[in-house]
Amino acid sequence: MRLPPFAYERPRDLYEALELLNTFGKDCRVLAGGTDLLVRMKQGLATPSRLISLKDLPELATINESDGFLNIGTAVKLADILAYEPIQYRWPGLLEAVKSVGAPSIQHFSGTIGGNLCQDNRCQFYNQSKFFRQARQTCNKAGGNTCFAWKGGSDKCHSICQSDSAPILIAMDARITIKSKNESRTIPLEELYSSVGERPLTLADDEMLTEIHVPGPVPGAGCAFEKLTYRSSIDYAVVSAGAYVQTDGSKTVNARLIIGAVARGPLAIAAVEKTLKDRTAGDEEAIDQAGREAMNAAEAFIANNITQPVEYRTQMVSVITKRALSRATKRALSHTDVSEAK
Amino acid sequence: MNKQSLEIIINGEKYSLAVEPNRTLLEMLRDDLELTGAKEGCGEGVCGSCTVLMDGKPVRSCLTLALEASGSHVTTVEGLAQHGELDPLQQSFIDHGAVQCGFCTSGMLMGAKGLLLENPHAGAKEIRNSLSGHICRCTGYTKIVEAVESVVESSKEKR
Numbered sequence: 001m002r003l004p005p006f007a008y009e010r011p012r013d014l015y016e017a018l019e020l021l022n023t024f025g026k027d028c029r030v031l032a033g034g035t036d037l038l039v040r041m042k043q044g045l046a047t048p049s050r051l052i053s054l055k056d057l058p059e060l061a062t063i064n065e066s067d068g069f070l071n072i073g074t075a076v077k078l079a080d081i082l083a084y085e086p087i088q089y090r091w092p093g094l095l096e097a098v099k100s101v102g103a104p105s106i107q108h109f110s111g112t113i114g115g116n117l118c119q120d121n122r123c124q125f126y127n128q129s130k131f132f133r134q135a136r137q138t139c140n141k142a143g144g145n146t147c148f149a150w151k152g153g154s155d156k157c158h159s160i161c162q163s164d165s166a167p168i169l170i171a172m173d174a175r176i177t178i179k180s181k182n183e184s185r186t187i188p189l190e191e192l193y194s195s196v197g198e199r200p201l202t203l204a205d206d207e208m209l210t211e212i213h214v215p216g217p218v219p220g221a222g223c224a225f226e227k228l229t230y231r232s233s234i235d236y237a238v239v240s241a242g243a244y245v246q247t248d249g250s251k252t253v254n255a256r257l258i259i260g261a262v263a264r265g266p267l268a269i270a271a272v273e274k275t276l277k278d279r280t281a282g283d284e285e286a287i288d289q290a291g292r293e294a295m296n297a298a299e300a301f302i303a304n305n306i307t308q309p310v311e312y313r314t315q316m317v318s319v320i321t322k323r324a325l326s327r328a329t330k331r332a333l334s335h336t337d338v339s340e341a342k
Numbered sequence: 343m344n345k346q347s348l349e350i351i352i353n354g355e356k357y358s359l360a361v362e363p364n365r366t367l368l369e370m371l372r373d374d375l376e377l378t379g380a381k382e383g384c385g386e387g388v389c390g391s392c393t394v395l396m397d398g399k400p401v402r403s404c405l406t407l408a409l410e411a412s413g414s415h416v417t418t419v420e421g422l423a424q425h426g427e428l429d430p431l432q433q434s435f436i437d438h439g440a441v442q443c444g445f446c447t448s449g450m451l452m453g454a455k456g457l458l459l460e461n462p463h464a465g466a467k468e469i470r471n472s473l474s475g476h477i478c479r480c481t482g483y484t485k486i487v488e489a490v491e492s493v494v495e496s497s498k499e500k501r
Contacts, residue, residue, distance in 0.1 A: 035402070104471065106387060108399040232471075
């Protein structure tokens with residue numbers, strides 16, 4: 001498969017990159033690892049006339065800790081996150097999520113954290129070759145007006161957000177810095193996602209995600225990421241879940257659960273916090289109930305957009321939720337003093 | 343589209359080339375330099391048969407722009423054998439019957455080489471994990487993992 005023609009820019013600093021974005025807007029796209037963008041370009045799903053490479057911008061490829069936050073540049077390779085030692089015991093949930101992306105030879109040189117968060121939504125009827133798509137009408141996401149993933153059709157696009165790092169990072173309350181030529185803003189990560197299938201990110205055409213800020217671990221809190229796939233690598237998630245549980249040593253005081261791969265954006269299940277709050281941490285009945293609630297909340301969003309049946313995915317939301325919450329709780333109870341945890 | 347220049351070291355040899363921006367590293371290797379060891383299977387990063395080493399790390403050359411590889415050291419399967427002698431991995435693949443149709447082999451070798459450069463004492467689990475993004479449609483996985491394991495074992499014996 002050949003790539004369509006485009007112009008290639010390799011800015012020497014961030015300002016030059018942002019200026020290019022400002023000048024060319026939606027005609028150009030930022031190229032980080034390329035494992036999402038280049039595939040879509042080969043399939044004719046993305047047609048930028050210009051690519052801006054982040055290869056020469058080392059300022060976007062650093063990991064550091066300051067003011068209690070882990071700061072990860074947008075162009076940091078997934079393999080570099082795995083190799084960053086403190087993540088092993090301080091952010092194990094993030095480690096699980098990053099490890100589960102693609103395969104080692106995609107994580108190593110190519111895949112970046114910013115690219116994982118900013119990847120386009122997917123659907124089994126959309127992410128296909130031109131030849132495949134020609135057999136049907138054009139769907140909402142491709143600029144037409146129908147949806148094959150929704151029973152009876154729909155005027156909205158029902159593609160899904162397949163980022164593995166988004167659910168866990170949102171559960172951990174991560175923030176992101178977005179820059180354009182004239183502006184810089186730091187917002188909660190969940191605000192990056194619009195829940196609009198046709199245009200899943202809230203980034204303006206001249207904006208770029210530049211940094212992710214992950215809060216450091218709190219004593220008595222734990223997080224975990226769970227992903228269901230048919231094969232151990234390459235596969236996109238059937239269902240994924242990021243869980244954050246905070247305890248006072250015996251009771252749950254705070255909990256967040258984000259389900260991935262079922263809705264147009266990462267799906268926050270608000271009911272889970274109410275259910276687990278003030279209950280004994282690790283109480284099986286409470287976690288069972290949280291699983292049912294997540295399933296009920298997610299059911300309304302699940303469309304026929306990946307090959308696995310809708311009914312199966314709905315049931316699995318409950319299972320994956322319970323696994324993620326149980327492991328996060330276990331970590332919360334064993335990490336009562338983070339400074340000593342190693 | 344205008345060609346842009348790039349400097350690259352492939353299998354220890356320096357090249358100064360001019361390529362179009364939409365040329366992938368794989369197309370450049372195969373079509374311009376006639377290094378046809380790396381194969382195009384899926385062309386979208388799913389199968390692993392186009393894997394080459396870039397600065398010692400395995401990458402999908404079908405999803406890497408040639409221009410993005412500028413300034414790097416690239417090793418393809420052609421660069422594994424040194425001074426007319428097969429790399430221990432290549433010899434082990436032959437000895438274990440780890441090659442069936444052969445299409446995935448160069449990718450498997452480069453994936454395994456990348457792992458052993460990073461961790462010469464990798465265990466079976468790590469080998470399976472690092473080759474997990476490589477598809478062998480002949481399903482010869484067991485022999486492939488055994489071949490890599492045997493290289494790890496014999497390097498231990500030598501020490």
